[in-house]
Amino acid sequence: MWMCFFCMTGQERSEKSECVSLSPMREAVPAPPEYERVCVFGTGDMGRSLGLRLLQAGYGVVFGSRRPQSSSLLPHRAQVLGHAAAAQSAHLIFIAVQREHYDFLVPLANQLKGKVLVDLSNNLRKNQYPEANAEYLQSLVPGAEVVKGFNTLSAWALQNGPSDANRQVYICGESAEAKQAVMAVATKLGFSALDRGSLSAAWELEDFPLQLFPQWRLPLRIAIGLCAAFFFYLLIRDIIYSYITQGKDISFRIMVSLANKVCPIVSLIMLSLCYLPGVLASFLQLYRGTKYRRFPDWLDRWMLCRKQLGLLALGFAFLHVLYTLIIPIRYYVRFKSTERTVSLIRENRTTEFDTTMAWRGDSYLSLGILGFGLYVLLGITSLPSVSNALSWREFSFVQSKLGHLTLLLCTAHTYLYGWNRFLSSSIYKWYTPPGYMLCLVLPSVVLLLKLLLITPCVDRTITRIRQGWERGADQRNPKDSQPLIP
Numbered sequence: 047m048w049m050c051f052f053c054m055t056g057q058e059r060s061e062k063s064e065c066v067s068l069s070p071m072r073e074a075v076p077a078p079p080e081y082e083r084v085c086v087f088g089t090g091d092m093g094r095s096l097g098l099r100l101l102q103a104g105y106g107v108v109f110g111s112r113r114p115q116s117s118s119l120l121p122h123r124a125q126v127l128g129h130a131a132a133a134q135s136a137h138l139i140f141i142a143v144q145r146e147h148y149d150f151l152v153p154l155a156n157q158l159k160g161k162v163l164v165d166l167s168n169n170l171r172k173n174q175y176p177e178a179n180a181e182y183l184q185s186l187v188p189g190a191e192v193v194k195g196f197n198t199l200s201a202w203a204l205q206n207g208p209s210d211a212n213r214q215v216y217i218c219g220e221s222a223e224a225k226q227a228v229m230a231v232a233t234k235l236g237f238s239a240l241d242r243g244s245l246s247a248a249w250e251l252e253d254f255p256l257q258l259f260p261q262w263r264l265p266l267r268i269a270i271g272l273c274a275a276f277f278f279y280l281l282i283r284d285i286i287y288s289y290i291t292q293g294k295d296i297s298f299r300i301m302v303s304l305a306n307k308v309c310p311i312v313s314l315i316m317l318s319l320c321y322l323p324g325v326l327a328s329f330l331q332l333y334r335g336t337k338y339r340r341f342p343d344w345l346d347r348w349m350l351c352r353k354q355l356g357l358l359a360l361g362f363a364f365l366h367v368l369y370t371l372i373i374p375i376r377y378y379v380r381f382k383s384t385e386r387t388v389s390l391i392r393e394n395r396t397t398e399f400d401t402t403m404a405w406r407g408d409s410y411l412s413l414g415i416l417g418f419g420l421y422v423l424l425g426i427t428s429l430p431s432v433s434n435a436l437s438w439r440e441f442s443f444v445q446s447k448l449g450h451l452t453l454l455l456c457t458a459h460t461y462l463y464g465w466n467r468f469l470s471s472s473i474y475k476w477y478t479p480p481g482y483m484l485c486l487v488l489p490s491v492v493l494l495l496k497l498l499l500i501t502p503c504v505d506r507t508i509t510r511i512r513q514g515w516e517r518g519a520d521q522r523n524p525k526d527s528q529p530l531i532p
């Protein structure tokens with residue numbers, strides 16, 4: 047509740063002299079008295095953004111500052127007091143000050159007794175201090191209830207308000223009531239608060255903002271590794287081979303032709319890597335005859351980064367589409383086409399229309415377009431705002447059924463690209479197969495394994511296992527011998 051000057055205690059009245067109205071506007075528009083008051087220590091980026099959001103949510107905000115007279119850029123309607131006076135004006139105090147300066151709180155121990163202190167602080171690197179910032183704060187002010195929270199949001203995100211991708215606020219602390227109070231504020235600000243347990247979890251929360259794309263690391267490494275491996279493989283097979291065996295310098299092909307070979311190859315392999323762990327997990331469950339045993343850690347980690355693998359695969363497919371679209375405007379292609387037409391005219395020759403080739407070309411392009419269309423659909427449905435709007439059944443239909451169909455279409459697209467060249471010995475330069483042949487191995491294996499899994503007898507067993515049936519349980523407990531699926 048806001049208090050007027052005359053309702054204050056003697057001590058508060060004397061400290062009110064520290065209070066400074068920063069603009070005539072702020073003085074002219076005092077906060078309505080029914081507002082619940084919250085205090086923010088620190089008038090930096092985080093303090094200001096939080097203060098603004100709290101005001102917008104209907105709270106009365108009192109800033110605690112070292113220099114209340116000179117604080118500027120603060121939101122209108124906020125009060126600015128010295129730390130001691132500000133601490134007494136509210137039960138909940140957000141500490142928007144760097145951890146290095148926390149010792150200023152020690153002389154305020156009396157004023158902070160029984161208050162809820164929300165530690166917003168983050169560090170510059172992991173293990174920067176021997177204890178978590180929130181635990182350090184608690185040791186400085188043992189009479190207060192410290193709650194860690196809001197540190198995973200940036201000042202910018204706070205200012206812009208919660209969005210679908212940035213809605214979660216993590217909270218931890220020893221006192222259930224203190225956490226409840228902080229969670230209530232988070233909810234009123236439009237965030238969804240998640241209780242992560244006691245103050246010992248503060249370590250983990252303080253490490254969150256230091257993580258750099260943790261789930262993207264493995265997929266990115268795979269993508270870079272595949273790109274590098276296939277780039278050098280194709281460089282040797284296409285460019286260096288021509289130079290050594292025919293003395294032809296076709297190094298200009300590196301920029302578009304080579305890139306347009308590497309992109310679809312990496313895309314197809316990464317899409318297969320997206321679906322391979324699911325297939326392996328199914329075979330593991332079949333082998334073990336139960337779903338109640340943990341997958342090995344490597345398989346767990348692999349399954350957790352399938353979304354990132356898929357999105358990177360989509361990125362490479364998109365590049366392949368762009369590279370393919372610019373083919374007709376390439377100088378090399380225009381030159382070759384004109385040269386061929388001129389030579390046909392000079393020799394007074396015509397060429398026969400080859401229906402088979404027309405079928406092949408059209409089918410190749412059509413499967414590519416359909417595959418890419420479904421690829422984009424998979425990408426769109428993996429966005430949180432879209433996937434949140436889908437039921438689990440709809441999501442799994444798109445990601446699993448349509449996902450495997452995408453893999454099938456893209457694999458068929460690549461087989462049509464190879465056509466009958468698989469049998470021609472001239473394409474095996476230096477006894478090495480072309481890149482597109484190599485990249486077909488993994489998707490073909492995944493599709494074959496998936497085909498095995500959807501055969502009725504295997505599918506029936508796997509469905510029973512997923513519904514809780516265990517092999518051998520029938521002998522162990524005769525009551526369980528009823529089949530789950532009649």
Ligand code: NAP
Binds near residue numbers: 113141197
């Ligand atoms: P900042 O811009 O440097 O502001 C810190 C404020 O602390 C200053 O404006 C100052 O306010 C006060 N302060 C500075 N030295 C002090 C001292 N010796 N004693 C007492 N108070 C002092 O920092 P910030 O970006 O707002 O971050 C504040 C806290 O929030 C940090 O712990 C940070 O890790 C955390 N955080 C920040 C963000 C972000 O996006 N910025 C995101 C998450 C968490 P007065 O001059 O009014 O006293």
